Each structure stands twice: as C-alpha cells, then as structure tokens.
Amino acid sequence: MVALLEQALQKAKEAGDLPITQMPEITVEPPRVKEFGDFASNVAMLLTRELKKPPQQIAATIVKHLPEDPLVSKVEVAGNGFINFTLHPDWLYDVLRDIQQKGDAYGRWNVGQGKRVNVEFVSANPNGPITVAHGRGGAIGDVLANLLEAVGYQVTREFYVNDATNSLQMQHFARSLVVRYRQLLGEDVELPEDGYAGEYLVDIARDLLEKEGKHLAEGDEDTVIERFRAYAEDAMKRQQQQDLADFGIVFDVWFSENSLHTGGQVAQAIEELKARGYAYEHDGALWLRSTAFGDDKDRVLVRNNGQPTYIAADAAYHKNKFERGFDYLIDIWGPDHHGYVARTKAAVAALGYPVENFEVLIYQIVRLFKGGDLVRMSKRAGNVVTLRDVLEEVGKDAARFFFLMRSHDSPLDFDLELAKKESSENPVYYVQYAHARICSILRVAGEQGWTVPAAAETDLSVLREEQELALMKKLDEFPEEVLTSATERAPHRLTRYSMEVADAFHKFYDTCRVVSDDRSLTQARLVLVDATRIVLKNVLGLLGVTAPERM
C-alpha cells in the first residue's frame, strides 16, 4: 500500500501534476470506522502546506496516478482528503497463512538486531518484602523485557540490591531484628523509634532463633548488629527471589550495591568525575556538578564525613552497566523516585556515556481496593500489603494482567474482588476463556476426526462473514501492536489488545459454527480458529499469563 502510494507520488511528480520536492513519510492505518475501508492514508493532508491546495484535490491527483493492484478492490477519496483503500479479502487469508507458518514467532521482529538492553526493575531494598507497588514495577519491567526480546533485542533483567552495609536503613533494620529476637527470648525490649514494625521481622527472628540458637545477641554491639544485618538481608533477599519467581519473574542478575563499594568502583567513578571536571569540593563535601546537565541543583557525592552518597553509588552502577557492554539502559522506578531522574542522567552524562541511551520509566502509585473500599497501607506502621498477599488472593495471572491494564504513568486502582471473580467482569478470565474455548472446539473437532489443515492448501475464500473478516483483521494487527508496545514502552497495550482479540473471537463464535457438515467451510474455520489460538497464546505469553486449554 505504501509502495503503491510512493509510486503514485513519483508518477504524479514526473507528470508535473504534483510539484513536490520532498517525499512525505507515507503511513497507512486501519480507519476507525469500517465503512471507510481496510486501510487509509493521510498523505494528501501532509502535502497541503507545500502545495497550497486543498487536501481533497491533492488526494484526487494521487489516486489518478495510483497503479493498479490485484489486491486493491476500491480506492476512494474522502471529503477531508483521506485516501481509503478497500482490499480484496485475499490479503486476510494471507494473514492466516502467515500466522500458521510462523506459529510462536508470529509477532516477532528483528528491529533490535541483537543490541543489548539492560532493564533494571523492582530493585526493592533488602529490608522488607516485595510489596504491591513493587509488583506493578515488576509486571511492567518483565513484560517490557519480553517485548524487547520479541522485537529482537538481547535483554538482561536486572535487580539492584541496595545492600550497602553502612546505610542507615540497613542499620535500623538490623537493630529492629535484634529487638525482635530478644523479645522472643522473653526480654523486655522495645523497637527503636526508626525501627521496622512489620510482622515479617518477627518471622525472620523466629527462624533465626530456631536455626542458630539463642546466643546470637551476645557480644559487643557492632558485632551483633552486623551479624543480624547479614542474616536478615540474606533471608530477605531469598524471600524476595521466591516471591518474584512465584510472580513469574526471574532475574538474570542480582546486582549488589555493596560490591560497588568494596570493589572500589564507587571510588573510581568519583575520581573519574573529578578528572572530568564535574566534581568539586564545597563545605567539606564533594559535589557533583549536575546543574551542568539540567538538574536544578548540584548534588553531594561524598559527605563531609567521607561517606559516599547514594548518587555516587548510582553513578558507579550505571557506569558499570555501560562497561558491561549494554547498548541501552532502562530503569523502572516508583513514583517516589522521579526526583532522581535528572541527577542520575546528569551522572551518566558527566561520566561521558550516551545519556540518550539511558531511559527512566516512572510508574505511578497503586491503590488497592477490596470491593469498593480502599485498603490503607503504611510502611511505617508495618501494614504494607505484600505482593505475596495479592498472589495468594488472586493468583499470578490475574495479578500480572491487572498491573498491566493501565499506562505506567497513570495511577492504578487494583480491585482484589474483581481480580478474583470468575466472570466476564474480569478481563483476564474473558481472554483466557477465549483461548480455552478454542482449545475445546479443536478437541471436539478432533474427536470427530478433523485436524487443522495446512492453510496454504485450504480454500479460505469461504470465510466471508463480517465477524470472520473482523477477526482476521484483528489478528493481522498483532505484529504492529507488539512493535508499538515495545518502542513506546507501553506493555499495557497488550492487555487491551488481548481483550480485543477475545472480543472479536467471541463475536465470531456467536454467529459462526466451526464444525459442521460443510467440509470446506469447516476446514477454513479450523484454520481461522487455530490462528486465533496462536495469537492469543503469543500475546498471553508476552504478558506472562498462562493460556489454559481448560478452565
């Protein structure tokens, strides 16, 4: 279609009908309203400025020069200048053949050409369980990673562990654990003011007591704190790994912040920043000149007590990622971190790395609802709802799907009651049901001796019902949808698309019987139904949601 339009423009130009100097970027898209045909192009409008003529007139000229094509059955110029193409249904039959031939690979691209992308997400501190908020970041990151792989990138999923032993948080965390441990021993001690009130610490303390005995809190304070810190952190990390695995996320790399400190990489990054002239001494501290790269103020790299700050470690971390050979870095952060985007980008730029290859995606908050009621959460009070709570309540599939029903930059209301419902109100069931229903049809067909025939050898031209054509068009959109979702960093588009496919299928099912006495119609519909199954399986696969054969 694009090629046809290009030829038409070229011919019109040569004929002197359209004196254009520069070829416009020609795009073709399915129109909103199906009466306008199968594909539409807005080239004529794009040329109005240069040609100073109304778009309809330009469109008419283009159409006059449009070469004949056996696939195109009708070309019309709309009143506003759109050029609308109606195609012979044959092109849709090619879509089915394409799907059947490619199978799992239908929807995949190679635009990434094997370039390496590091997607860093979740990165929860090792001082508490994975929460629902992390769950959202997890779903976004994991599915974005799937999408990038699908379009041809080589992706590494990475979790940054904020395990710097000297951080205040980890110190408070360790102290709180010591208190819980002593309480279990019957001592009358209370949590410090900045302590962690969560029940999970009691569980860890109990575990510690059982496995290591009751003498762990003896000895000088620093030794005790460090002992408990190391134990708690390890236990926490294992639990996080398990929770995420149960959520369907397996990281390739768990990167330790502490290793940057102990390995000298933080110090090295600081030296490099100094050498490049982007670090300076002031008030006894060392500052990063982040304002040189658009930040509102400069940031402290090394405190006046000699301790490096978080941003120093982050500079070293991103430098490390580029040094590991990644072409692109994508960080996925929670809403409370958006203030750190500018300074982190500044650090990357100051170190001389291509900042345009470093993206940060900020997702917005998650509010949990139970029926109509908001579930209140507060980390300080220790009543955080964990990802595990949600998984136990609604299951992995519903959880992942729900986290991806909204754009990442829109707040998300997660209704636990709805996610649990086994009815059409629940979109994840709606989509899975479509898949199970297809499998059921194929089973029944199989029992009657039918198999899905090779599409290339099947007469598909009997597929003429409106619902059949609509379904095929929807299946045709899949590869484009994958590409857009990946490049726009919009994994949530997949949930919507999956619902549209399910919708188109259910409408087809309602009007068209697959297995019938009509041999050629049955064969053609088996191809269509199986192609739908493949697309549903592929899109659910990208979402990390199972495609059940029975429900």
Added chain:
RNA sequence: GCGCCCGUAGCUCAAUGGAUAGAGCAUCAGACUUCGGAUCUGAGGGUUGGGGGUUCGAGUCCCUCCGGGCGCGCCA
C-alpha cells in the same frame, strides 16, 4: 514556591497530530433443542477541567489558569 505525573461517559481507563472521541464496569432491555452462557445483541449516557494559541486538522503540541497525586536531604 519549584519539578514530574494526571484531569476524557455515573465509575475505572484507551485513543503514532487525523474522519462520527472508544472499551470495560455499572444501569436498562433482549438472545441458547448448538463446538464451553466465564458468551453474545441492543439502548441510554460527553462542551475531553476553563480560556487562549500553533495548523488543512488538537483529547494529543505551546501558553495560562483551576483541581488532584507525588517529589523537592550531606536518607536509600
């Protein structure tokens, strides 16, 4: 005060600068002697927060105002 995100149907949200702004839920009215009714059909419902601008065309881009969320540490 400054920065980021958001404001679209009763509710929750979609919509590479394109045509008559779409879904789901909710509400109301309908449809199975059939391969899975966890389904389908239909109806009502809108000044896209207000006002300016950019252009062939703006929910989308720019300015401004209003409203909401979050962040503004030598914490991570």
